[in-house]
Amino acid sequence: MDINTDLESIAASIVENTKAIGEYRLKDSSGNIQLLPRDAPQEAQHARQLLLQASIQLQQLCTEPSEFLDQAQIHYQQLSAFQWLIHFQILQHIPLGTDVSVAYEDIAKAANVSSRRLKSVARMAMTGGILAEDESQRVKHSRISAQIVSEPALLDWALFITRYSAPTALAFARATERWGDSKDKNETAYNLAFNTPMAFFDHVSQSEEMTQHFAGYMRGQGRSSGLAVEHLITGYDWARLGPAHVVDVGGSTGQIALMLASNFPDLSFTIEDLPSTIEESRIQLRDIDPSIASRISLKAHDFMQPQPPEISHLADVYLLRKILHDWPTATAHKILQNLVSSMKPGARIVVMDTILPLPGTFPTPQEAALRVRDLIMAQNFNSNERERDDWIELFGSTTPPLRLNNEWQSMKSVMAVMELVIQE
Ligand SMILES: C[S@@+](CC[C@H](N)C(=O)[O-])C[C@H]1O[C@@H](n2cnc3c(N)ncnc32)[C@H](O)[C@@H]1O
Structure with a gap:
């Protein structure tokens, strides 16, 4: 491919998609600090994704091979600066508002750090879009740092x-x-x-x-567009189940069950997790609306063990969101086998997890997000994300085997929803 032709077509895509986003932003009077709010229409979101994709391609094309190492250093120093700011809770010491700025010395005093170090770190972070400075060299929030500090x-x-x-x-x-x-x-x-x-x-x-x-972290990831919990609402026909009981296996502190319970009043839930997480869920869920709270129960349960009979009699659906990818195949098999052995007739399993694509078959930002997940699995669990064939093989390994009955993959989600039933 000719680099000039590539550059020109990327530039054309940037112009076109910038215009599409600009038109939407003119109409949006909310004053939102996000480029596009989460509920922006599909076309605007799509244009933003294409713009991001084009900017990555442009950066790669414009980087000389010798600059690659400079870039690598910039990336790890931006990350280190971000880590320093988060560790000393610097973002929390700066008031929100685009016109509000604070002297380095005042922030340093409040955070109990050296003002000289703070300046070096903050200015490095600014090159990556975190924080900003005004003309008097006082620090203020950037669009990105303001958003991060506003959302727990x-x-x-x-x-x-x-x-x-x-x-x-x-x-x-x-x-x-x-x-x-x-x-x-x-x-x-x-x-x-x-x-x-x-x-x-x-x-x-x-x-x-x-x-x-x-x-x-699990709750925070739900705010990432690729991991947004909303993909589970649209990714499966929950309404079709009628008054069913869903067991959220490894359900963490209940954000998924809570969201599904709010959207589907016929559904009831048991959230299962390790005892310490279930204790944390009690705190997280204590103030929820009673009409939802009455449909959610909590149960400490180790998914390496068979389901307790009082749960398996009740369960119509076992939901495993971001569970199986944490485990190597032999253990993932064991988790599924424990469910298959206790499933009542007609019950099913819904798995929401990544199906790893072949290189270059997804837009770069999405593929990169999936590859991050693959490496996180390797680094924390000696596990890995699975390609489609790996999933089918894993499902078929239980006794009796599970069959992939239905699957749904949105290009906006880094995870697919897969419905499994016991093969007759
Ligand atoms: C990656 S998180 C996924 C949480 C949630 N399903 C979600 O989608 O956000 C994995 C969850 O599995 C839980 N977990 C790990 N080992 C477990 C075990 N042996 N039994 C039950 N839960 C376990 C963890 O505490 C954690 O909440």
């Missing part, structure tokens, strides 16, 4: 990736050198990064603070 779920997410995920990713090469292609849950990059012999979830559940951080 996004702050939780930022905390988790900077405190846990990034150090784990950097230990990946050492873990592979030490343990090769191990499938053991306690021979991972996470084990090296956090100097623990315990498997990820065992380690997390030992600490109240980490349990809260992980649950917050």
Whole structure:
């Protein structure tokens, strides 16, 4: 391909999609700091995605090979600066509002850090879109930092990736050198990064603070457009089930059950998870509307064990969202087998997880988001995301085998919804 032709077609796409977004923004009078609010029409969202895709292609085409390493350094220093800001809760010390700025010295004093260091770090972060400075060299929020600090779920997410995920990713090469292609849950990059012999979830559940951080991270991820919990509402015909009981296996602190219960008044739920997470759910769910609360129960249950009879008599659907990808195939098989062995006639399993595409078959930002997930699975669990054939093989491995009855994949979601029934 001729680089000039590529550059021209990317530039044309940028002009076209910028115009489409601009037209929408002119009509939007909400004053929202997001480029596009979550409920913006499909065409506007699609134009934004295409713009993002074009900007990535443009950047790749315009980068000289020798600049690649400069870029790599910029990326890790921007991440390190972001980690520093989150660690010292700097974003929280800056009032919201585009015209409100604060002197470095005042923030440094309030956060108990050196003002000299704060300036270096903040100015690095600004090159990546976090924070900004006014003409008097005082700090203010950028559009992105304002949004992150305003939403507790996004702050939780930022905390988790900077405190846990990034150090784990950097230990990946050492873990592979030490343990090769191990499938053991306690021979991972996470084990090296956090100097623990315990498997990820065992380690997390030992600490109240980490349990809260992980649950917050799960809630935060629900705000990512590719992981938005809303994809589960449109991705499956819940209304068709009528008055059914759904068991949310590994349901964390209940955000999924809560959202489904709010949208489908005929459904009732049991949220199952490890005891420490169920305790956290009681706190998270304590103030919800009684008409929804009456349809949600909590149960500490280890999904490595068969379902308790009082649950399996009740369950019409077992929902496993972001569960099986955490585990290597033998363990994922065990989790499914435990359900198959206790399913009542007519019951089904709904799995929401990633189906890994072949390279280049998805737009770059979406494919990259999926590959992030694949590596997170490898680094934390010695697991991996699965391609379509891997899923079919896993489902068929139970006794009796499960059959993929229906599947739904939105281009906007990094996960597909798969309905499984027991093969007659
Ligand atoms: C990746 S999170 C997914 C949470 C939720 N389903 C969602 O979609 O946001 C995995 C969940 O599995 C839970 N979990 C891990 N091991 C478990 C086990 N042995 N039994 C029950 N739950 C477990 C974790 O506590 C966590 O809440």
